[in-house]
Amino acid sequence: MVQDWLLGSADEVAARIPDGAMIAVGVDGVGVAMETTRALIRRGVRGLHLVCAPLSGLQADLLIGAGCVAILETSAISFGEYGTPHRFHDALKRGTIALKDATCPAIYAALEAGRKDIPFIPLRGLIGSDLMVHRPDWQVIDNPFAAPFADSDPIALLPAIRPDYALLHAPYADRDGNVFIGRRRDLALIAQAARHGALVTVEEVRDDLDLMASEETAAGALPALYVEAAAVAQRGAWPLGLGGCYEIDEAHFRRYGEMARTTDGFARYLDEFVHRRREAAE
Amino acid sequence: MTEVSRQELLIHSIAHLLEGCRSVAVGASSPIPGAGALLARHWAASGTPPRRMFLTILGSPRHNAMTGGGVELFDMAAQGRVDAFFLGGGQIDGEANINLVGAGGAYPQTAVRWPGSFGSAYLYFLVPRVILFREEHTRRVMVPRVDFISAPGPRPDGVWRPGGPIGLLTNLCWFSFDKTRRRFTLETVHPGHSLDEVRDHTGFDFDIAPRVPETAAPDAATLAIIRGPIAREIGDAYPRFVAQVFPDAA
Numbered sequence: 001m002v003q004d005w006l007l008g009s010a011d012e013v014a015a016r017i018p019d020g021a022m023i024a025v026g027v028d029g030v031g032v033a034m035e036t037t038r039a040l041i042r043r044g045v046r047g048l049h050l051v052c053a054p055l056s057g058l059q060a061d062l063l064i065g066a067g068c069v070a071i072l073e074t075s076a077i078s079f080g081e082y083g084t085p086h087r088f089h090d091a092l093k094r095g096t097i098a099l100k101d102a103t104c105p106a107i108y109a110a111l112e113a114g115r116k117d118i119p120f121i122p123l124r125g126l127i128g129s130d131l132m133v134h135r136p137d138w139q140v141i142d143n144p145f146a147a148p149f150a151d152s153d154p155i156a157l158l159p160a161i162r163p164d165y166a167l168l169h170a171p172y173a174d175r176d177g178n179v180f181i182g183r184r185r186d187l188a189l190i191a192q193a194a195r196h197g198a199l200v201t202v203e204e205v206r207d208d209l210d211l212m213a214s215e216e217t218a219a220g221a222l223p224a225l226y227v228e229a230a231a232v233a234q235r236g237a238w239p240l241g242l243g244g245c246y247e248i249d250e251a252h253f254r255r256y257g258e259m260a261r262t263t264d265g266f267a268r269y270l271d272e273f274v275h276r277r278r279e280a281a282e
Numbered sequence: 283m284t285e286v287s288r289q290e291l292l293i294h295s296i297a298h299l300l301e302g303c304r305s306v307a308v309g310a311s312s313p314i315p316g317a318g319a320l321l322a323r324h325w326a327a328s329g330t331p332p333r334r335m336f337l338t339i340l341g342s343p344r345h346n347a348m349t350g351g352g353v354e355l356f357d358m359a360a361q362g363r364v365d366a367f368f369l370g371g372g373q374i375d376g377e378a379n380i381n382l383v384g385a386g387g388a389y390p391q392t393a394v395r396w397p398g399s400f401g402s403a404y405l406y407f408l409v410p411r412v413i414l415f416r417e418e419h420t421r422r423v424m425v426p427r428v429d430f431i432s433a434p435g436p437r438p439d440g441v442w443r444p445g446g447p448i449g450l451l452t453n454l455c456w457f458s459f460d461k462t463r464r465r466f467t468l469e470t471v472h473p474g475h476s477l478d479e480v481r482d483h484t485g486f487d488f489d490i491a492p493r494v495p496e497t498a499a500p501d502a503a504t505l506a507i508i509r510g511p512i513a514r515e516i517g518d519a520y521p522r523f524v525a526q527v528f529p530d531a532a
Contacts, residue, residue, distance in 0.1 A: 027352065029341075054352060055310075055398065076382075076398030080311055080341070081522045089395050099390045101383060103403035103432075105356035112353070124360060125404035127441045128434035134389065154441055185351030243343060250522075 005177040005224065006205065007231040013199050014039035016229060017165060020070075022049040024111070024163035024190040028057035028080075029240050029248060031187050033169040033201050035233040038274045041066040049073065051163050053111060053190050054104035058240060058253065061085040064097060065266045066274075073100040073161075075107060082250065083257030087266060101131055106138075106158055108186075113160035114193035126156040165228065166190035166198040169236045171245050173202045177224035178211040184243070191226040198226055201233035203245060286499045288453060289314055289527050290508050291472060292417070294500040295451055296368075297321035299413055303365040305336040305347070307355055307409075309400060313523035315368040315415055316342070317508070317516040324507060342519035356401060359408045362444070366411040369447075372396045373428040374416060376486030377464050378435030378447045380406070381428035389430060399432035406433035409445040414459075419452035421485040436461040455480050456497060457488060465489055470497040 007013055013036050017023060026032060037059050040048075045068045052060060052074035060077050063069050065087030077088045091097045106123055113121035122141075132138055143153035168187045170179045179200055181187045191198035200222075211221040236242075239249035239256070259265040296318025300306055306323075308316045316339045323335040338355060339345040348354040358364050371380035372394070382402055386393030406412055416423055436446040449458040450466060454475045457466035467489040471477060473496050500508060513531035517524035525532040 030352075055400065074398060076310075076400050078310065078397035081520065085397075092390055092392075092395055095391060101390070101398060103399045104352065104401040105404040108353040108356060123404070124442055125407040125433075128431065128437065128439060129399070129403040130383075130389075130431040131399060131403055151440055154439075183349045183351070185349075186353070187351075189351060189353065 001175055003175075003177070005227055005229055007229050009039075009231050010035040010201050010233040010236065011039040011042065013201060013229060013231050014043050014045070016199055017045060019045055020047040020049075021164040022051060022162075024051040024053050024161070024166045024194060025056060025059055026053055026168060026184070026186050026190065027055055028059060029237075030243065031168045031170055031181065031184050032059050032237055032240050033167045033199075033233075034059060034238055034240055035236040036167055036169070036199065036201055037062060040068060041270065041274050046070075051107070051161055052077075053186055054102070054107040057085065058256065061087045061260065064088050064091045065260060066270060067096075069097055071098045071100065073102060073107070075102050075104040079253070079257065082253045086257070086260050090263070101134060103129070103131060107161070108189070110158045110161040111189050111193040113158070114162040115189065117162070118160060120157045120159050122155045122157050124155065127154055132156070161193065163190065163194045165196050166194040168198055169201045169233070169242065170222070171202065171242065172204045172206050172209075173200070173227075173230055174209040174211045174221075175205070175207045176210065176212070177227050177230060179222040179224070179227055179230065180211060180217075180220055181222045182220045182243070188222050188226070191222055197228040198222065200227055200230040201236040202230060203232070203234055203236065203242070205230075205232060286473075286505065287527070290505060291497065291499055292451065292453075293317045293321055293508055293512070294504060295456060295497060296413065296415070297325060298498070299411075299448070299451070300366050301325070303335060303411065305358070305364050306366045307338040307340070307359075307364050308368055309340050312368055312370075312415070313516055313520035314417070315413070316345075316519060317512050320345070320512045320515050321504075321508060324512065339519050344518045345515070356404055359405055359445075364405075364409050366413060367405050367409040368413050368415045369402050369406060369433065370414065370416045371423075371428070371432065373423060373425045374414060374450065375425050375428045375435075376466060376488060377437070378414065378450075378459050378466070379428045379431045380414065380433050380435075381430045382432040383430040385429045392429070402433040405445070406447070407441065407443045407445055412445060412447045414447050414450040416450070417453045419454040419480070419483050421483060424452075424484045424486055426486050435464060437464065454483065467491055468494055470495055472497045473499060
């Protein structure tokens with residue numbers, strides 16, 4: 001059993017991500033690596049191109065507020081029932097991030113092109129949306145396969161997205177580094193599209209388990225081939241929830257929303273819940 | 283029995299708009315559409331003969347007809363396997379253009395920023411029965427022209443568009459939408475509200491049906507279903523909504 005993929009902590013996972021990297025993350029609550037996110041902020045990462053597959057909330061707001069993000073590519077930044085992403089709004093107003101506003105299926109399709117390593121992919125919809133106006137990297141062509149003499153059939157083309165890394169958190173990995181993601185297949189998409197694969201945290205590593213040994217468990221696995229490195233981070237999605245393991249910490253999320261209203265409040269939040277946690281651990 | 287609440291009237295209206303659907307999807311931050319879809323599914327299952335309705339409520343682990351990740355919803359829609367979906371907007375105009383991005387100022391530094399376009403710039407083209415749903419019915423929402431088009435209303439531009447909006451449901455009324463004439467028509471006004479009120483609070487021009495009845499309210503049996511099983515089921519995805527609106531079911 002070779003466990004060269006297994007690192008000691010989320011901070012070691014975060015250390016793999018260089019400044020300026022393009023990283024892909026999933027939707028809040030669906031396998032979001034919050035401990036790694038805090039570790040990235042502790043390490044002071046800068047200039048990230050954050051690709052939200054296909055949208056984000058708390059994770060993006062934290063990274064933006066902490067000054068880690070240069071480019072944000074997303075279909076939405078939303079806290080759902082839990083308030084307003086003030087750091088995102090503030091960064092937009094101050095012009096400190098470049099925003100690539102998208103729509104969910106466009107991000108999925110571009111990642112799909114990324115995992116096929118083809119340069120672009122066509123997608124229905126989009127034409128007539130002002131998103132097209134602000135996305136000069138998106139083009140429109142006439143469907144070259146339309147029936148002869150048929151009316152023209154305009155269709156949008158999107159360049160592929162190939163992130164450097166996918167960042168995710170999952171309930172467990174088996175002894176060989178296969179990661180259980182269940183039906184959260186978005187996590188497989190971002191891992192496969194990423195040039196260097198997935199950087200993963202898990203609640204636990206199960207040394208008695210081989211996910212690939214049965215059809216039933218293999219179907220819910222992200223194969224270790226796509227996993228660049230992993231570490232154990234208990235409650236690593238906190239304060240977000242992790243399906244099947246724990247619920248969202250609503251009180252904390254609301255507290256974040258209140259503190260992050262102002263830059264001072266946000267700085268206090270970082271101090272208390274991002275930086276000081278490491279000091280406590282040391 | 284207590285009075286019918288605003289939310290209950292909307293849930294009931296939505297369930298009627300979904301009658302006959304085989305497959306319905308409900309997007310983010312949409313507890314009332316979610317509850318309406320659950321009621322429509324309940325009616326389908328208790329009809330003669332009983333019919334299935336596939337339901338996907340994003341954010342609900344239980345009400346999810348998909349196994350392929352988030353992308354599957356969009357692929358299902360393109361395949362013609364999503365009959366109905368809901369979209370809203372911070373602004374909606376008289377040609378059914380919707381804006382989920384922001385208002386005022388110069389994009390991207392808009393004076394107000396909303397979450398973003400989500401899947402609207404795709405699903406609006408492909409889902410045959412898109413129900414525009416926005417509770418707030420004011421002139422700041424119902425505008426002559428949206429500041430940013432997240433998803434364009436139907437227009438004769440040769441773009442592949444098997445779908446589009448069938449109408450707009452708000453706190454005040456139900457408008458149908460004519461895709462050829464590209465105009466809304468006021469069809470019903472909710473109990474306690476008036477045509478003048480709708481006019482006063484709508485910033486775009488619209489037509490008025492020859493007869494504009496009051497929006498039908500749920501009967502006692504339907505209310506009991508909404509307040510019991512439907513409220514409990516929607517709590518799976520929207521616990522805070524249920525705690526506020528249906529405290530007895532929370």
